Amino acid sequence: xxxxxxxxxxxxxxxxxxxxxxxxxxxxxxxxxxxxxxxxxxxxxxxxxxxxxxxxxxxxxxxxxxxxxxxxxxxxxxxxxxxxxxxxxxxxxxxxxxxxxxxxxxxxxxxxxxxxxxxxxxxxxxxxxxxxxxxxxxxxxxxxxxxxxxxxxxxxxxxxxxxxxxxxxxxxxxxxxxxxxxxxxxxxxxxxxxxxxxxxxxxxxxxxxxxxxxxxxxxxxxxxxxxxxxxxxxxxxxxxxxxxxxxxxxxxxxxxxxxxxxxxxxxxxxxxxxxxxxxxxxxxxxxxxxxxxxxxxxxxxxxxxxxxxxxxxxxxxxxxxxxxxxxxxxxxxxxxxxxxxxxxxxxxxxxxxxxxxxxxxxxxxxxxxxxxxxxxxxxxxxxxxxxxxxxxxxxxxxxxxxxxxxxxxxxxxxxxxxxxx
Numbered sequence: 214x215x216x217x218x219x220x221x222x223x224x225x226x227x228x229x230x231x232x233x234x235x236x237x238x239x240x241x242x243x244x245x246x247x248x249x250x251x252x253x254x255x256x257x258x259x260x261x262x263x264x265x266x267x268x269x270x271x272x273x274x275x276x277x278x279x280x281x282x283x284x285x286x287x288x289x290x291x292x293x294x295x296x297x298x299x300x301x302x303x304x305x306x307x308x309x310x311x312x313x314x315x316x317x318x319x320x321x322x323x324x325x326x327x328x329x330x331x332x333x334x335x336x337x338x339x340x341x342x343x344x345x346x347x348x349x350x351x352x353x354x355x356x357x358x359x360x361x362x363x364x365x366x367x368x369x370x371x372x373x374x375x376x377x378x379x380x381x382x383x384x385x386x387x388x389x390x391x392x393x394x395x396x397x398x399x400x401x402x403x404x405x406x407x408x409x410x411x412x413x414x415x416x417x418x419x420x421x422x423x424x425x426x427x428x429x430x431x432x433x434x435x436x437x438x439x440x441x442x443x444x445x446x447x448x449x450x451x452x453x454x455x456x457x458x459x460x461x462x463x464x465x466x467x468x469x470x471x472x473x474x475x476x477x478x479x480x481x482x483x484x485x486x487x488x489x490x491x492x493x494x495x496x497x498x499x500x501x502x503x504x505x506x507x508x509x510x511x512x513x514x515x516x517x518x519x520x521x522x523x524x525x526x527x528x529x530x531x532x533x534x535x536x537x538x539x540x541x542x543x544x545x546x547x548x549x550x551x552x553x554x555x556x557x558x559x560x561x562x563x564x565x566x567x568x569x570x571x572x573x574x575x576x577x578x579x580x581x582x583x584x585x586x587x588x589x590x591x592x593x594x595x596x597x598x599x600x601x602x603x604x605x606x607x608x609x610x611x612x613x614x615x616x617x618x619x620x621x622x623x624x625x626x627x628x629x630x631x632x633x634x
Contacts, residue, residue, distance in 0.1 A: 218252040218275060221292045223561075224284070226308050227300035228255030229277065234410045236326055237299050241272060243554045247561065248273035251294060256281055281311055295322040295561060301415070302326075302423035306334045306342060319350035322560050327357040328433040328585070329578050332424035335586050339579040354557060354571045355578035359388075359438035359506060361552035361568050362521040363543040364528040369445050374530045374539055377512055380448060383492040384484070385509040385618065388434035389477075390523060391499040393608065396630045399525050404500040408467045411499070417470035419596055425589050426470065428460065428478030432497035432588065434506050437581040438521055439495070442508055444577065448486045453493050453584060457481040459612055460592045460603045463500045473596030475603055476500050479612035480588055494613045495588075501609040503626055509618075516621050522549045526632045531625065538624075542632060 225244065230237045244253050252275040260279040278284040296312050298305050309323055323346075330338040343353055368376060391404045391411070400406065415421045416430050423429055443451060459479040462470065477498030484491040506521040520529035528543040545551060556574075558565035569577075593599035611619060 218254070218288055218291055220250060220252045221294040222275075222288070223247055223251045223253050223294055224256055224281075224296045224312070225253060225274075226256045226296065226298050226304075228253075228272065228274065228297075229257035229259040230299070231410070231413065234414055235299075237272075239550045240297070240299070242551070243557065244272055246554075246558065246563070248275075250562075252276075254278065254284060256284060281308075281315060285315060293317075293321060295324060295557075297324045297326075299326045301421050302328045303331050303421045306330050306338050309338075309346070310342060313346050313349070313351060318346055320352065321350070322352040322354060322557075324557060325353065325355050327355070327437070327578070328423055328429060329355055329582050330423070332429070332586050332589055335582045339575075339582070343575070352560065352571055353575055354553075354560060355574040356550075356553055357433060357437040357578060357581070358549035358552065359434050359521045360441050360574060360577055361556075362438065362441075362519070362528050362549055363545055363552065364519050364521065364530050365438070365441060365445065365508075366568070367541075367543070368517070368519060368530060372530055373541060374517060374532045376446075376510075376517070377515060379512070380446070380486050380488045380491055381510040381512050383494070383509075383511040383618075384439065384442075385494045385496070385511070385614070386435040386439040386507075387496045387503070387509070388431040388438070388506045389496060389498055389501045390431065390504050390506075392501055392504050394502070395504060396633060398633050399504070402504065402525065404463075404465075407499075408465070412467070412469040415469075417468065417474035417476070419471050419473055422474075425585075426462070426474035426476055427498040427500075428475045429585065429589065431499065432478055432495070432585050433581060434521070435495050435497045436584050437577060438506065438508050438519075439493070440577055440581045440584070442519070443484075447488075448484065448491070450580075451484045451486055453482040453484055455480060455482045455587065455591055457613065458588060458591050460599065461498075461606050461609055462603050463609060464605050464607055465500070471596070473593065473599035473603070475592075475599075477609040478588065481613040496611065498609065502611070503622070503629075505625070505629055507625070509621065509625075511618065511621075518621075518625055520629075525634050526629055527634060529628075529632060531628060533621065533624070540628065 480495040518531040522528035
């Protein structure tokens with residue numbers, strides 16, 4: 214017997230993902246809160262394989278369906294308040310279009326996980342589909358925890374670490390995880406211990422991963438953090454001019470990948486500002502030497518690092534000057550998803566204080582995804598062209614950094630080991 218849905222519904226696409234690696238696990242507390250007012254319904258093909266999903270999550274699902282069509286056959290007149298799009302990125306735009314074709318979009322909130330869209334769909338998604346659906350009353354909120362990091366907010370508000378006058382000489386934006394080596398407390402996250410799960414997620418299968426490899430999946434964190442900082446600072450909407458790009462794939466016999474897949478990206482560029490040009494370095498991927506998501510702001514006599522947090526490190530601020538090193542951390546777990554949840558709860562009528570507006574999330578992610586797209590365009594405009602430009606390496610090593618910057622990297626790695634949650 215099918216349970217009738219008494220309340221408005223929240224659809225969770227990708228709601229039955231793998232408990233060890235799926236992003237939906239990070240939404241557990243939010244879904245429990247929402248279940249007090251909404252019926253939460255998972256839409257996931259895994260329903261067709263009951264043994265694989267039966268005890269994965271303790272989520273408050275009122276029902277589970279393999280796809281939207283199956284849901285609508287049973288609940289054709291249900292009022293849907295929100296659709297969470299937590300599936301692999303290659304499906305995001307088609308799910309949004311499918312939902313908007315089948316349901317009344319007035320005040321329907323779409324929550325879209327990062328990366329927002331496949332490389333090939335960024336332009337159509339942000340410039341055609343979303344504007345059209347917004348005209349029909351739909352609402353959009355884009356997820357990337359780098360956009361809502363409390364460390365970055367504090368730096369511009371009430372932190373013991375404050376920004377000096379002027380712009381930095383150099384900004385280094387990093388999003389790297391699953392390092393080759395790490396502190397023994399987090400060795401379960403080392404690359405060799407995650408290969409099986411990463412292969413299962415097909416992040417290096419460019420037909421399902423959105424068109425890029427680990428550098429795409431992680432690069433959006435690095436770039437979103439950079440873009441958010443630029444918006445909050447006086448530098449504003451400056452565009453990064455790309456100078457050099459190095460795409461690498463680590464040589465690992467167990468790795469499953471398709472032609473043109475990268476495991477690490479290194480980008481060197483430049484930002485024009487009214488106060489002078491700023492060097493920019495972006496590093497993104499897996500199987501490198503560090504696990505962190507951060508911005509480093511390099512001034513003539515100071516370095517400020519803004520840590521966005523990882524699954525095992527809290528967000529932090531760290532400053533090195535000629536006289537001292539100062540640091541502070543922020544009490545946020547789960548990579549900072551809780552910061553997004555207040556925005557979503559507020560949008561759905563709960564009494565919560567928002568941090569990032571829906572419009573801000575769209576502007577920031579549109580700009581970030583477009584910059585990331587230009588990086589991949591520069592590597593090659595087809596998978597075949599990219600394959601020819603990817604350097605296969607035995608180990609990923611930092612690029613475009615000075616000796617002094619490499620020394621800061623080493624100091625921050627030691628600091629991060631002290632922060633492990």
